[in-house]
Structure formats: structure tokens, C-alpha cells
Amino acid sequence: xxxxxxxALMLTLLAVSAVAPAAEIQVAVAANFTAPMKExxxxxEKETGHHIKAAYGATGKFYAQIQNGAPFEILLAAxxxxxxxxxAEGNAVAGSQFTYAIGxxxxxxxxxNLVDDQGKVLETGNFKKIALANPKAAPYGAAAVALLTDLxxxxxxQPKFVTGENISQTHQFIxxxxxxxxxxALSQVMTDGKLTTGSAWVIPxxxxxxxxxxxxxxxxxxxxxxxxxxxxxxxxxxxxxxIRKFGYDL
Amino acid sequence: MLLSADDLQAIWLTLRLAGIVTxxxxxxxxPVAWWLAQTRSRWKGPISAVVALPLxxxxxxxxxxxxxALGPSGWIGQLTQSLGIGLLPFTFWGLVVASVFYSxxxxxxxxxxxxxxxxxxPLEVAATLRASPLDTFFTVALPLALPGFLTxxxxxFAHTVGEFGVVLMxxxxxxxxxxxxxxxxxxxVEAMEYADAHRLAAVMLIFSFLxxxxxxxxxxxxxxxx
Numbered sequence: 001x002x003x004x005x006x007x008a009l010m011l012t013l014l015a016v017s018a019v020a021p022a023a024e025i026q027v028a029v030a031a032n033f034t035a036p037m038k039e040x041x042x043x044x045e046k047e048t049g050h051h052i053k054a055a056y057g058a059t060g061k062f063y064a065q066i067q068n069g070a071p072f073e074i075l076l077a078a079x080x081x082x083x084x085x086x087x088a089e090g091n092a093v094a095g096s097q098f099t100y101a102i103g104x105x106x107x108x109x110x111x112x113n114l115v116d117d118q119g120k121v122l123e124t125g126n127f128k129k130i131a132l133a134n135p136k137a138a139p140y141g142a143a144a145v146a147l148l149t150d151l152x153x154x155x156x157x158q159p160k161f162v163t164g165e166n167i168s169q170t171h172q173f174i175x176x177x178x179x180x181x182x183x184x185a186l187s188q189v190m191t192d193g194k195l196t197t198g199s200a201w202v203i204p205x206x207x208x209x210x211x212x213x214x215x216x217x218x219x220x221x222x223x224x225x226x227x228x229x230x231x232x233x234x235x236x237x238x239x240x241x242x243i244r245k246f247g248y249d250l
Numbered sequence: 251m252l253l254s255a256d257d258l259q260a261i262w263l264t265l266r267l268a269g270i271v272t273x274x275x276x277x278x279x280x281p282v283a284w285w286l287a288q289t290r291s292r293w294k295g296p297i298s299a300v301v302a303l304p305l306x307x308x309x310x311x312x313x314x315x316x317x318x319a320l321g322p323s324g325w326i327g328q329l330t331q332s333l334g335i336g337l338l339p340f341t342f343w344g345l346v347v348a349s350v351f352y353s354x355x356x357x358x359x360x361x362x363x364x365x366x367x368x369x370x371x372p373l374e375v376a377a378t379l380r381a382s383p384l385d386t387f388f389t390v391a392l393p394l395a396l397p398g399f400l401t402x403x404x405x406x407f408a409h410t411v412g413e414f415g416v417v418l419m420x421x422x423x424x425x426x427x428x429x430x431x432x433x434x435x436x437x438x439v440e441a442m443e444y445a446d447a448h449r450l451a452a453v454m455l456i457f458s459f460l461x462x463x464x465x466x467x468x469x470x471x472x473x474x475x476x
Contacts, residue, residue: 060440085442129340134423137440162340162422165436173422177322178339 022049023226026071028062029054030078030213031168032103032140032185036246037076043242044233050226058166060137066091066218073221074230076100076213078167079139083216096217100234102249103211105143107201108189109181110174119201121181122153127160131173131182134163141170143208144183150207186247193245205249213248257450259426260434267342267430268410271349272357275406276399278350279357284387286358287365305355309415316348317420340422345430348420349410356405364398365391397472401465408461412454 029037034056041052055062059078066072066086075092077083080099086092107122109115114127121127133141141163148154162179164170171188173179189196215234221227233239240250253261286298304312319326320338326347327337338344368391376386392399414432421428423437431454438447 058440060442063442064439064444128336129422131422134437134440136437162424165418165423165440169419172317173339176317178317178320178337178420179422 022051023224024051024053025073025224025226025230027052027054027074027076027230028066028072029056029076030059031056031166032078032187033076033101033213034168035187036243039242040234040239043238044230048229050229052230056168058137071220072218073224073227074215075218076215078103078213080212080214083214086216086218091219093217093219093222096231097214098235099212100215101213101243103140103213104186104205104247104249105140105147105183105203105208105211106186106189107181107203108174108184108198110177110198111180112199115181115199115201117201119203122151122157125156127180129162129179130157130160131162131164131170131179133167133170134165138166139211140167140183140185143211146208147203190247252449254446256425257434260429260431263426264411264430267345267349268407270346271353271410272403272407274346274350275353275357276403279354279402280361283358283361284365286362301358302355304352310419312352313416313419316351316416320344320420339420340424340428342427344420345417345428348416349413352413352416353406353409356409357402360398360402360405361395364395368394401469404461404465408458412458
């Protein structure tokens with residue numbers, strides 16, 4: 001490399017690092033968004049040099065932790081309730097809430113031919129256990145209950161319910177075959193617009209209230225330009241294309 | 251009433267689980283403890299290590315392996331299916347099996363210590379009086395080791411009541427079947443029902459303290475007497 005060009009490169013690097021010193025951002029992420037978040041984080045880290053430390057789990061648990069001083073700077077929730085509550089209680093920055101993805105519910109089985117594309121399997125009841133996320137705490141669980149109520153099947157299927165602590169555990173119950181089928185997030189069983197394994201019924205979105213997943217800037221991230229950069233990145237075309245690829249609406 | 255019907259149900263389920271697990275472990279754990287206390291076999295070390303494993307393993311490891319082993323492609327799962335029992339995860343008996351594994355050392359170790367503390371003398375005396383080994387065990391060893399059994403029983407019961415991780419991983423959180431107190435508290439917290447969580451958590455705290463207090467006061471008295 002010629003000295004002049006080397007010098008220019010150094011100068012550019014210096015300029016970049018002066019504008020945005022590499023920082024670490026702690027993000028609490030809804031379990032259903034694990035797979036897309038990993039790709040988004042990788043792309044974001046490559047672009048900005050910031051490092052993302054993501055914790056994946058149930059939104060209700062994160063809410064309790066944030067209320068009690070957890071050091072997260074951003075919450076990517078599985079609903080729009082927790083972010084709103086955090087703002088109302090003064091734990092998050094007013095005006096920073098926005099919908100980063102709209103979740104889609106899917107009835108999924110690890111077995112190839114169990115679930116038909118109309119969900120008739122729910123009526124035939126040809127299974128012992130059906131898994132869903134805890135409807136009290138997880139929006140995907142609540143959506144599943146709403147759908148079953150709508151189908152008039154809630155009472156008959158309730159004895160077969162097994163509930164996961166969050167949507168990841170629900171997926172785990174089904175993928176290990178301990179529950180033959182269950183309701184999970186489409187993002188968990190889909191990559192590049194295709195079902196990865198098993199059989200599924202992607203439930204029409206007019207059958208349940210939209211699962212708006214909102215992001216919010218928490219108080220500890222208020223002054224952090226890196227956290228703001230990540231929120232902006234989530235709104236970018238590149239990130240949104242990636243989010244759609246995992247089966248979310250926007 | 252301070253506690254809801256669901257909470258009371260969870261408490262009753264937890265007590266039932268702990269009671270059954272303690273009873274089963276008394277039956278399974280005693281011969282293992284006796285063997286470990288008596289044996290000079292080179293297998294004593296490995297077997298002791300296996301018995302103690304649940305003390306150091308995180309519940310997530312145990313829960314994960316149990317979920318796989320009890321599941322449709324696991325060896326226990328295939329066994330239970332071929333016996334016509336069906337699959338154990340998400341059932342009360344699944345929790346019993348998991349808790350038996352998880353609480354095993356809490357039963358075996360205190361009983362083994364009690365057997366070892368007997369020494370050889372009482373057993374030799376019994377043998378010279380022509381007592382059969384089985385007779386010796388039931389009429390000499392068991393009564394003398396009774397304090398050890400009491401400690402083991404209380405610890406096993408309390409430890410099963412306090413179980414959380416394994417139950418969460420293989421229980422599926424079903425009311426009246428697998429939703430024990432610890433899971434119910436977690437549920438309350440997740441659903442942001444903090445007042446309910448507080449009430450039930452306080453019950454757990456007081457219960458655990460009283461059990462341990464009773465155990466230590468009683469052990470202390472025993473020591474002063476001897």
C-alpha cells in the first residue's frame with residue numbers, strides 16, 4: 001500500500017471512530033425475535049463497530065427486571081403493552097416507542113404430515129398434547145387462545161394444553177416431540193420464506209388481534225448514541241427486509 | 251382468604267408431589283445408602299459421584315436431558331410408551347420421576363452418614379447373636395439410624411417443594427397437574443401480578459424457614475443429649 005493511501009485510510013478510520021466510538025449496547029429481546037435479532041446484530045455490528053449484548057426471554061420477565069434496575073438500554077418487546085407501561089412509569093423514554101415487527105401465529109408440528117394448511121387437525125383432535133405460550137404473559141399465547149375461542153375449540157382442547165414459559169420453550173416442547181403440535185411464532189419455524197421442518201398452518205391474520213411488537217428506549221440508554229443508532233437501524237430498509245424474511249409483517 | 255383457589259391448588263399439588271417423592275426415595279434411597287455405607291467395592295467412588303451429581307448439576311441440564319430421555323425418541327419415553335403408560339413430560343408422574351432424580355442425594359447422603367456412624371460393632375454383636383443380615387438391618391441398623399432418616403426425609407421433602415428449574419422444563423405449567431408453587435409464583439411475576447406473587451412467595455419463605463428451624467433445633471438437642 002502506498003504511503004499516501006495508507007495515510008488516507010488511517011485518517012478515515014480516525015474520523016469514523018471519532019464520530020462514533022465503538023460502544024456496547026445491552027438489549028433485552030423477546031424470545032420470538034431471537035433468530036432475526038442475531039442477523040440484525042451481526043449486520044449492525046459490521047456497519048457501526050458497536051457491539052450488541054442481547055438477552056433473549058419473556059417480555060414479562062424483562063419488564064420486572066427493568067422496573068428493578070436491570071441495565072438494559074433497549075427493550076424489543078413481544079407486545080406493545082410492556083413498552084407503554086415502562087414509559088408511563090417513567091422507566092423508558094417517552095416518544096421512543098415504535099412497532100419493529102408484527103408477529104404471525106402458526107400452528108406447527110415437527111411431524112411432516114400432522115398439520116394441514118386449514119388447521120382441521122384441531123377439530124379431529126388426533127393428538128395428546130398441544131403446546132402454547134403462557135397466555136397470561138405471552139402475546140402469542142394470548143393470540144392462540146383467542147383463535148381457539150373463535151373456533152369454539154377452547155373448552156375441548158384445554159385439557160391437552162401444555163404451556164411454555166415463553167415462546168422458545170413452547171417451540172422446544174414441540175420440536176422434542178413431547179407435544180405433537182402447538183402454537184409458535186412463524187419466525188421460529190421459517191427461514192427465507194420457507195418452513196424449515198415439519199408441517200404448519202399459518203393462521204390468517206384476521207383470526208386474531210395483530211401481535212404488535214414494539215421497541216422502546218429505556219432510561220439507561222437515553223444518552224447513548226449507539227442505542228439510538230440501533231433503534232434507527234431497526235427502522236432501516238435493510239433491517240425491515242430481514243425482519244420480513246423471518247415471517248413478520250411490518 | 252389471602253390466597254386464591256389457584257394458589258391453594260398449587261400448594262396442595264406441591265405438598266402431594268413432595269410427599270410422594272419422599273416416600274419413593276425412602277424405599278429406593280435406603281438400600282443404596284446401605285450399600286454405599288457397607289461396601290468396600292471399587293464402584294463405591296463412581297456410584298457416590300453419580301448419586302451426588304444432582305447437587306452440582308444446574309436444573310437446566312437435568313431438565314434438558316429429562317425432556318429428551320422422557321420424550322418420544324428418548325429411551326425412557328420409548329419404554330413408557332411400550333408399557334402403555336404414554337409419555338411422562340407434562341404429567342404429574344413425570345414430575346415425580348424428575349424429582350426422584352433431582353432429590354436423590356438429599357435422601358441418600360444423610361442416611362448413608364447415619365449408617366456409617368453406626369460403626370461395625372452393633373452389627374457384629376447382632377451377628378454373634380445369630381441375627382440374619384436382613385434381621386440385623388431391620389432390628390438394629392434401621393432403629394439406630396432413625397435420626398438420619400428423619401433428616402433425610404425432611405431435606406428431601408423441602409428440596410422437592412423448592413424445586414423450580416426442572417419442573418419448568420418438563421412440566422408444561424398445567425394447573426392441578428404440574429403447576430407447583432414455585433412455577434405459580436413465577437407465573438404471577440411474569441404476568442405482572444406482583445401482589446399475588448408476594449403472598450405466595452411469603453408463604454414459601456415462612457414454610458422453608460420453619461422446616462429448617464425445626465430440623466436444626468431438633469438436631470441441636472440431639473447433639474446436647476449425646
